[in-house]
Amino acid sequence: MINKVLIVGGTHGNETSGTTLLHSAYKSAINSQFGGLTINFAMGNPRACKQNIRYTEEDLNRQFSLTSLATEAQCYEALRAQEINQQYGPKAAPTQDIVIDIHNTTSNMGPTLIVLQADEFHIGLSRYVKQHMPSAVILVEDEKPPQDHPYLCTIGKRGLMVEVGPQEQGVCRATITQQAFEMIQHILAFCELWNNKGRAVLTELTVAPAFRLDKVVEYPLSDSGERVAMIHPELQDRDFHLLQAGDPVFAHFDGNVTTWDGEPTYPHFINEAAYQHLQIAFATADSISL
Amino acid sequence: MINKVLIVGGTHGNETSGTTLLHSAYKSAINSQFGGLTINFAMGNPRACKQNIRYTEEDLNRQFSLTSLATEAQCYEALRAQEINQQYGPKAAPTQDIVIDIHNTTSNMGPTLIVLQADEFHIGLSRYVKQHMPSAVILVEDEKPPQDHPYLCTIGKRGLMVEVGPQEQGVCRATITQQAFEMIQHILAFCELWNNKGRAVLTELTVAPAFRLDKVVEYPLSDSGERVAMIHPELQDRDFHLLQAGDPVFAHFDGNVTTWDGEPTYPHFINEAAYQHLQIAFATADSISL
Numbered sequence: 001m002i003n004k005v006l007i008v009g010g011t012h013g014n015e016t017s018g019t020t021l022l023h024s025a026y027k028s029a030i031n032s033q034f035g036g037l038t039i040n041f042a043m044g045n046p047r048a049c050k051q052n053i054r055y056t057e058e059d060l061n062r063q064f065s066l067t068s069l070a071t072e073a074q075c076y077e078a079l080r081a082q083e084i085n086q087q088y089g090p091k092a093a094p095t096q097d098i099v100i101d102i103h104n105t106t107s108n109m110g111p112t113l114i115v116l117q118a119d120e121f122h123i124g125l126s127r128y129v130k131q132h133m134p135s136a137v138i139l140v141e142d143e144k145p146p147q148d149h150p151y152l153c154t155i156g157k158r159g160l161m162v163e164v165g166p167q168e169q170g171v172c173r174a175t176i177t178q179q180a181f182e183m184i185q186h187i188l189a190f191c192e193l194w195n196n197k198g199r200a201v202l203t204e205l206t207v208a209p210a211f212r213l214d215k216v217v218e219y220p221l222s223d224s225g226e227r228v229a230m231i232h233p234e235l236q237d238r239d240f241h242l243l244q245a246g247d248p249v250f251a252h253f254d255g256n257v258t259t260w261d262g263e264p265t266y267p268h269f270i271n272e273a274a275y276q277h278l279q280i281a282f283a284t285a286d287s288i289s290l
Numbered sequence: 291m292i293n294k295v296l297i298v299g300g301t302h303g304n305e306t307s308g309t310t311l312l313h314s315a316y317k318s319a320i321n322s323q324f325g326g327l328t329i330n331f332a333m334g335n336p337r338a339c340k341q342n343i344r345y346t347e348e349d350l351n352r353q354f355s356l357t358s359l360a361t362e363a364q365c366y367e368a369l370r371a372q373e374i375n376q377q378y379g380p381k382a383a384p385t386q387d388i389v390i391d392i393h394n395t396t397s398n399m400g401p402t403l404i405v406l407q408a409d410e411f412h413i414g415l416s417r418y419v420k421q422h423m424p425s426a427v428i429l430v431e432d433e434k435p436p437q438d439h440p441y442l443c444t445i446g447k448r449g450l451m452v453e454v455g456p457q458e459q460g461v462c463r464a465t466i467t468q469q470a471f472e473m474i475q476h477i478l479a480f481c482e483l484w485n486n487k488g489r490a491v492l493t494e495l496t497v498a499p500a501f502r503l504d505k506v507v508e509y510p511l512s513d514s515g516e517r518v519a520m521i522h523p524e525l526q527d528r529d530f531h532l533l534q535a536g537d538p539v540f541a542h543f544d545g546n547v548t549t550w551d552g553e554p555t556y557p558h559f560i561n562e563a564a565y566q567h568l569q570i571a572f573a574t575a576d577s578i579s580l
Contacts, residue, residue, distance in 0.1 A: 171566065173523075
């Protein structure tokens with residue numbers, strides 16, 4: 001049974017869909033529409049939200065490992081993680097049946113539902129969301145057990161991220177906020193369906209196309225660590241489109257082009273602003289069915 | 291005569307078109323293509339560029355008033371402005387014939403050429419750029435004399451800003467960089483034409499449609515200063531499209547809509563990320579011909 005639901009906005013302080021949702025008529029719409037669920041709303045990183053920046057000292061969405069939560073906090077975000085864990089966790093013995101954490105990306109990923117496991121609940125959820133919101137993309141990040149991730153959403157029995165883009169950091173786009181709202185409505189509607197029917201829903205729903213995270217690809221750097229290329233214009237904005245051997249990937253500043261020489265894959269988080277300092281150009285994924 | 295040209299990138303450290311141009315084959319292409327001009331290249335704010343942020347303490351592009359330049363610097367950017375002014379100015383007695391400062395916007399403004407005066411040179415330039423790059427937008431900001439602006443480009447005898455978008459802060463898009471490069475090529479080509487023909491070029495070029503900056507419009511705030519609305523989806527990305535009385539402008543978080551009740555106008559810098567902290571929703575402009 002899904003009873004207690006936590007919806008979090010502002011985990012990254014410059015991703016506005018979550019904070020707007022928490023401050024708008026969308027919040028009361030959710031509350032009145034899903035009266036059968038006990039829904040809490042929380043603001044992830046109020047200090048970063050106030051400054052309209054991703055984080056003030058460290059990324060809050062990387063502070064929720066069991067180790068970090070048990071260690072004396074060395075920065076604001078580590079401390080904030082412990083507060084959130086105390087109030088809505090704890091991760092070691094979760095009280096929330098599901099935690100939904102709302103994010104934005106600057107990449108052209110569309111409304112993406114990130115699930116951390118492919119068990120019956122999440123397969124059913126993925127099918128339901130895809131069926132009711134065809135523009136939705138399902139991304140499975142199950143390269144390790146859910147609790148081994150340092151994400152905020154792992155403090156619940158189940159955890160999801162709603163990752164909607166493209167949206168510039170610090171900017172609120174009405175259409176993007178609307179997509180986040182719509183995806184959350186479908187997630188909550190599925191929770192009620194799951195409560196009513198359990199695993200029987202699996203067979204009632206159409207198998208959904210999805211993606212499974214593979215790895216990250218970095219920008220080419222010079223020997224001294226300076227970036228020497230940009231995303232090729234033919235790859236830019238082609239998140240979740242097939243990339244095959246020979247397709248252009250990087251346009252080098254000296255005029256050369258790097259082409260893809262790996263297995264066919266589905267790039268995403270292409271040119272994501274938040275990953276620039278990590279030199280991450282994009283992530284790759286395999287096509288799967290759920 | 292235009293002889294000495296200064297091209298500046300990285301005045302804002304998270305606007306990558308300028309810095310990419312300075313680090314790429316575009317730079318040598320410019321040098322070899324316009325051998326008749328003496329072209330210098332300068333990096334505006336190296337400290338902010340390194341951190342991939344707009345500025346470290348204060349906006350560098352607001353530090354070039356004659357007063358600021360003559361006052362003891364109170365922050366890194368004020369000091370950097372004085373260095374730039376000493377090396378490539380001084381504003382009080384300019385040595386550069388023209389300063390071209392490269393910027394990016396997150397708004398859907400396209401490749402925009404911002405000129406600070408509508409004299410014969412700038413009218414000719416606007417006509418030439420528009421004729422050779424039909425996607426270009428000409429924006430005149432001549433609400434005060436050029437030297438009264440605090441912009442970096444005012445340290446030259448003439449100063450321009452190349453403002454290209456949409457591009458996320460801190461991200462390099464190949465197509466946007468290419469547009470900045472192309473616009474600079476046209477500006478430099480016009481400089482050579484001006485050297486050869488002077489004001490006679492005016493009559494040889496087609497009159498160009500342009501915009502003149504009018505004012506800025508702020509987001510609606512609550513009594514306690516909290517933002518209560520976002521840009522209406524029908525206005526978002528409609529930079530330089532006609533906005534008329536009755537057209538929706540703001541979608542309020544409570545579900546209400548504000549419509550435009552002023553004279554017909556042309557919004558731009560719509561939902562610009564860099565102006566969020568100033569609560570600026572967009573600027574308006576009048577349609578003119580140059």
